[in-house]
Amino acid sequence: MDHDARRNRPDRAALLDHLPAAPAAGDQARSGSAIRRVPVLLPYPFAGPFDYAVPRDMDPRPGDIVLVPLNRREEVGVVWDEPAGDAVPAHKLKPIVGIIDSAPMPAPLRRFVDWVAAYTLSPPGDVLAMALRVLSTQDTRVLLYRRAEVPSTTGRITPPRRRVLDALAKREPMAAADLGVAAGVSAGVLRGMADAGLLVAEHGAAEPPFQRPDPDRHGAELSPQQQEAAAALRQAVAQRTFSVTLLDGVTGSGKTEVYLEAVAECLRAGRQALVMLPEIALSSQWIERFQRRFGVAPAVWHSDLGSRIRKITRKAVAEGKAPVIVGARSALFLPFPDLGLVVVDEEHEAAFKQQDGVIYNARDMAVVRARLSSCPAVLVSATPSLETVANVEAGRYAHLRLANRHGGASLPKVELVDLRETPPERGKFLAPPLVAAVHATLERGEQAMLFLNRRGYAPLTLCRACGHRMQCPNCSAWLVEHRTRHQLLCHHCGHTIPIPSECPNCHVKDSLTPVGPGIERITEEAAEAFPEARRLIMASDTITGPHAAADAAHAIEDRAVDLIIGTQLVAKGWHFPHLTCVGVVDADLGLAGGELRASERTVQLLHQVAGRAGRAEAPGQVMLQTFIPEHPVMQALLHGDLDAFMASEADSRRDGEWPPYGRLAGLIVSADTAADADGLARELGRAAPYGEGVTILGPAPAPMSLLRGRHRRRLLLKVRRDVAVQPILRQWLSTVPVPRGCRVDVDVDPISFL
Numbered sequence: 083m084d085h086d087a088r089r090n091r092p093d094r095a096a097l098l099d100h101l102p103a104a105p106a107a108g109d110q111a112r113s114g115s116a117i118r119r120v121p122v123l124l125p126y127p128f129a130g131p132f133d134y135a136v137p138r139d140m141d142p143r144p145g146d147i148v149l150v151p152l153n154r155r156e157e158v159g160v161v162w163d164e165p166a167g168d169a170v171p172a173h174k175l176k177p178i179v180g181i182i183d184s185a186p187m188p189a190p191l192r193r194f195v196d197w198v199a200a201y202t203l204s205p206p207g208d209v210l211a212m213a214l215r216v217l218s219t220q221d222t223r224v225l226l227y228r229r230a231e232v233p234s235t236t237g238r239i240t241p242p243r244r245r246v247l248d249a250l251a252k253r254e255p256m257a258a259a260d261l262g263v264a265a266g267v268s269a270g271v272l273r274g275m276a277d278a279g280l281l282v283a284e285h286g287a288a289e290p291p292f293q294r295p296d297p298d299r300h301g302a303e304l305s306p307q308q309q310e311a312a313a314a315l316r317q318a319v320a321q322r323t324f325s326v327t328l329l330d331g332v333t334g335s336g337k338t339e340v341y342l343e344a345v346a347e348c349l350r351a352g353r354q355a356l357v358m359l360p361e362i363a364l365s366s367q368w369i370e371r372f373q374r375r376f377g378v379a380p381a382v383w384h385s386d387l388g389s390r391i392r393k394i395t396r397k398a399v400a401e402g403k404a405p406v407i408v409g410a411r412s413a414l415f416l417p418f419p420d421l422g423l424v425v426v427d428e429e430h431e432a433a434f435k436q437q438d439g440v441i442y443n444a445r446d447m448a449v450v451r452a453r454l455s456s457c458p459a460v461l462v463s464a465t466p467s468l469e470t471v472a473n474v475e476a477g478r479y480a481h482l483r484l485a486n487r488h489g490g491a492s493l494p495k496v497e498l499v500d501l502r503e504t505p506p507e508r509g510k511f512l513a514p515p516l517v518a519a520v521h522a523t524l525e526r527g528e529q530a531m532l533f534l535n536r537r538g539y540a541p542l543t544l545c546r547a548c549g550h551r552m553q554c555p556n557c558s559a560w561l562v563e564h565r566t567r568h569q570l571l572c573h574h575c576g577h578t579i580p581i582p583s584e585c586p587n588c589h590v591k592d593s594l595t596p597v598g599p600g601i602e603r604i605t606e607e608a609a610e611a612f613p614e615a616r617r618l619i620m621a622s623d624t625i626t627g628p629h630a631a632a633d634a635a636h637a638i639e640d641r642a643v644d645l646i647i648g649t650q651l652v653a654k655g656w657h658f659p660h661l662t663c664v665g666v667v668d669a670d671l672g673l674a675g676g677e678l679r680a681s682e683r684t685v686q687l688l689h690q691v692a693g694r695a696g697r698a699e700a701p702g703q704v705m706l707q708t709f710i711p712e713h714p715v716m717q718a719l720l721h722g723d724l725d726a727f728m729a730s731e732a733d734s735r736r737d738g739e740w741p742p743y744g745r746l747a748g749l750i751v752s753a754d755t756a757a758d759a760d761g762l763a764r765e766l767g768r769a770a771p772y773g774e775g776v777t778i779l780g781p782a783p784a785p786m787s788l789l790r791g792r793h794r795r796r797l798l799l800k801v802r803r804d805v806a807v808q809p810i811l812r813q814w815l816s817t818v819p820v821p822r823g824c825r826v827d828v829d830v831d832p833i834s835f836l
């Protein structure tokens with residue numbers, strides 16, 4: 083395939099120019115016989131499907147994956163459903179080249195693609211592209227090895243060869259690549275063994291890594307409360323109809339054990355289950371738990387997977403051979419033929435929102451996916467989002483609640499460390515009460531964690547001589563010092579420079595000084611304060627993938643680590659039985675920007691972090707360092723009264739008709755120059771809709787008014803809950819032409835306003 087051509091997507095006008103008459107279709111038209119035409123949706127940002135002629139010997143059905151000519155190339159598309167139009171005269175239609183031998187895209191997924199496109203105001207082809215991204219038209223067969231039935235007597239059995247034979251004794255046949263890894267040998271060793279008659283090589287489908295999970299293996303002995311919740315979920319699965327249930331329960335109450343019972347029921351019914359996790363690539367503990375419950379690992383789906391395993395997985399899903407998929411957002415677009423359950427764990431997580439390309443919230447789209455597949459959705463969280471709580475209150479979602487931690491573990495005791503009263507020493511960030519608590523924890527032989535949601539050494543580098551701040555040239559952001567890498571780094575665009583030895587503005591030597599802490603700086607301070615403690619940093623720069631996450635988790639479980647220092651990565655669902663003390667270095671951090679959801683999100687994040695402490699017998703202790711102990715967020719965390727906090731948060735949103743009691747859509751204007759961005763933003767402002775219950779905020783420079791070299795402006799549409807934003811947006815956008823070099827991105831239900 084021509085990759086450059088693919089990147090430069092053709093626009094529609096150019097495309098129509100390039101549609102020469104197809105000879106076959108032309109002949110048919112002239113001979114008078116009616117030609118059959120079908121709509122084919124292509125993974126490009128066109129307004130809709132294109133019509134193609136059907137050659138006589140072909141019978142494409144909706145959902146079939148087909149190869150069609152497009153702009154002098156052949157492209158993969160999907161036969162769509164609506165009746166083909168007659169806008170293009172028959173003699174101009176090009177014929178379908180062929181139907182690809184691949185499971186067709188099931189109707190619920192086609193409806194889902196249409197639905198997401200309509201809801202997010204995206205071209206349907208862009209949404210389809212997410213579903214076709216890994217479609218393979220190639221052979222997925224691979225080189226497999228098995229042991230020779232009659233082993234040759236000439237081949238010598240060296241230790242590496244013995245390892246190969248041992249690996250095959252456990253699983254046979256095995257893909258060459260997997261066998262090499264399992265036995266720790268090179269491809270050459272395997273070839274040598276085949277030549278010596280010890281192994282037999284064959285080409286075949288890689289055996290599916292997806293064995294059937296056994297729903298009837300012995301699960302956890304559920305408490306009466308857990309049993310009740312599990313029974314309700316099992317019933318929802320058995321009903322085979324759409325429903326949504328919020329499974330809400332304090333951290334460590336056994337929500338996972340409970341929803342795995344719903345997965346088991348789905349397996350018994352012979353249907354497929356999808357479990358969505360916000361950081362699946364780092365969820366090694368979850369996978370191990372699944373394995374304990376069901377005997378085998380689930381199929382995993384996320385963007386870091388290699389393309390071979392993605393192809394195999396997609397095929398297995400399409401053929402119903404992957405009964406359970408645990409995945410990230412994009413798993414919603416897998417072609418399940420018989421989806422029976424969708425679970426969204428940590429449903430409150432902002433990570434479910436995809437911010438570029440098609441901007442969508444996977445939590446909300448999971449509910450839509452379930453509806454279109456007539457199956458239940460289960461949303462799971464210890465700190466449900468206000469949206470979900472409002473849906474429970476309105477009676478749209480059922481509600482199951484687990485009130486207690488499993489096994490009598492108590493919730494951790496929360497203390498506020500008032501930084502005004504007990505400040506850290508000069509130049510330090512850990513206040514004496516927190517230092518003392520960590521010392522005491524370590525002395526008891528238990529584990530402690532320090533949490534700061536900021537990567538790097540310092541968020542700001544400042545010149546002591548002239549006050550110059552080191553800023554990214556491409557973004558409205560400061561450069562963050564990463565001391566271990568000797569770099570200043572922009573967290574938005576990745577721009578890096580070596581740490582300068584003098585101020586670039588006043589050229590005074592050694593005048594640049596770090597301001598504020600990042601996690602590297604806390605680690606440095608911790609090394610001084612707790613020199614004996616074995617430390618582990620958990621941040622996206624150190625925990626880079628599934629293996630690193632699993633290694634870190636095992637090191638903590640095995641008590642090879644005393645002190646964990648982490649960013650928001652540590653908030654996610656981990657279960658560390660020996661961790662009893664959690665210190666939050668800057669509890670005020672998330673409240674700074676004053677965004678709509680700042681309070682809600684801070685409570686959720688800090689409650690999740692706190693929830694890592696004291697999950698087993700030993701009681702947990704949480705210390706929040708804050709300058710504003712009287713703030714409702716701090717008080718809610720102190721008293722563990724999230725319900726009251728959420729109720730008052732709901733009241734204030736209700737008063738202003740903010741979500742979930744009103745609807746928002748953001749327009750993000752971006753352009754290469756500030757003048758272009760301003761011009762287009764002004765035009766949109768002038769054409770803005772008006773009417774009862776409709777408010778426009780902006781245009782205004784975005785808080786990130788420069789991002790990756792693009793100038794950005796924002797407008798916000800706010801409407802009453804009973805008003806649909808899509809028709810308004812469609813009408814609005816249709817009146818304002820977007821000049822070359824400019825873009826308007828639509829963010830329906832925005833959660834970020836940067």
Ligand code: ADP
Binds near residue numbers: 332336488657
């Ligand atoms: P949550 O998802 O609510 O945070 P988990 O499902 O992770 O809670 O449960 C916390 C810990 O308690 C896990 O190690 C889990 O295996 C254990 N656990 C929960 N319920 C049971 C049970 N009924 N029997 C045995 N262990 C349980």
Ligand code: ZN
Binds near residue numbers: 556557559573790
């Ligand atoms: Zn930048």
